[in-house]
Amino acid sequence: MRICVIPGDGIGPEVIGAAMRVLRALAPDAAITEVEAGWGAFERHGVALPTASLAAARAADAILFGAVASPSHAVPGYRSPIVQLRRDLDLYANIRPVSGSGVGRPVDLVIVRENTEDLYIGRERLEDDGATAIAERVITRRASARIARAAFDLARRRAADLGRPPRVTVAHKANVLRVSDGLFRETVLAVAREYPEVAVEEMLVDVAAMRLAQTPERFDVLVTTNMFGDILSDVACIHGGGLGLAASANVGDARALFEPVHGAAPDIAGQGTANPLAAITCVAMLLEWRGLSLPAAHLRAAIASVLRDGPRTPDLGGAAKTTDVTEAVLARL
Ligand code: NAI
Ligand code: MG
DSSP states (O other), rough: EEEEEEEESSTTTHHHHHHHHHHHHOTTTOEEEEEESHHHHHHHHSSSOOHHHHHHHHHHSEEEEEEEOOOSOOOTOOOOOOOOHHHTTOOEEEEEEEEEOOSSSOEEEEEEOOSSSGGGOOEEEEEEETTEEEEBBBBHHHHHHHHHHHHHHHHHHHHHHHOOOOOOOOOOOOSSSTTTHHHHHHHHHHTTTTTTEEEEEEEEHHHHHHHHHGGGGOOOOEOOOOOHHHHHHHHGGGGGTTTTTEHHHESSOOOOOEEEEOOOOOOTTTTOOOOHHHHHHHHHHHHTTTTTTHHHHHHHHHHHHHHHHOOGGEEEEGGOHHHHHHHHHHHHH
16 A cells, blocks of 8 residues: 655644544555645745645645644745646545534444535636635536435445435525525535435525534534635534544545544644644545455444543643644553
């Protein structure tokens, strides 16, 4: 198994360092290549995703990605490397599972976010002497259909694993965005007819946000467009213990990239207190994706045991360091 590792910026290298220790322990034969991307890479090379990094990602079976610090203002020549990787490697399905009992009720849901289009294609421009900003939103039938299939296939597999009837919620805003979300909605509902055993419900995205916050246990698989999925998955991750625990997969037909949902966390970077469990859970997802279910199950059990008994980093109310938590996971393995 060839794995490309992209630590990135801020706490990215801290949590990916932890994840690599776990990966080496569980898959000692994996060939690991580490490459640069992000704001630091941009400052050093003038490009956020150097050609060599993209080539290494392309050559790998799987990619482990930390986080990058993308500026919130326009910087000429800077493009978010994670958005570019998702598009260039056609990692079209962003899978964001949330499980836990953050509101005292057991939650087990997955957000399936379209990963290659929508407003994130980055076609923005100023008109009217800079007084008007325009962003293009692109939704295609092809991308909507394949993300719908990813969601319905997942719902089917989960129903078999969890022993409960499958349900897919389609979150959109077709009441306002009649053309773009209209196409998304219509395409997903057409795919739904191929899965008669899966219950389907539609929900406007703003209501979906409220229900995810309030009654998360009512959800099974939620499928949505790129930006709505970005926002809804941060809302949902509260129930799984917050950003320090939320892991995600970006899956294409041939390869996949695994990354914590969180960003570079500049407020805590360099302090050695970042929670490594989101990145370590990415290793479990990577192993599962490769069919290595036994080491993955051992790792999930080790993570659950550390969550139950500690040590815990400050985001979970503890005082432990990143390395304490990592070593606790390794000790249980
Ligand atoms: P963030 O996810 O980096 O941080 C949000 C809050 O959660 C902060 O208070 C942070 O300390 C905390 N947090 C995040 N991960 C944590 C962890 N593992 N352990 C403990 N606490 C954790 O989001 P923010 O602050 O909005 O963005 C910071 C930078 O990260 C920005 O430059 C942004 O562009 C970038 N970003 C990158 C992403 C990526 O690479 N996929 C995703 C989200 C943001
Ligand atoms: Mg996000």
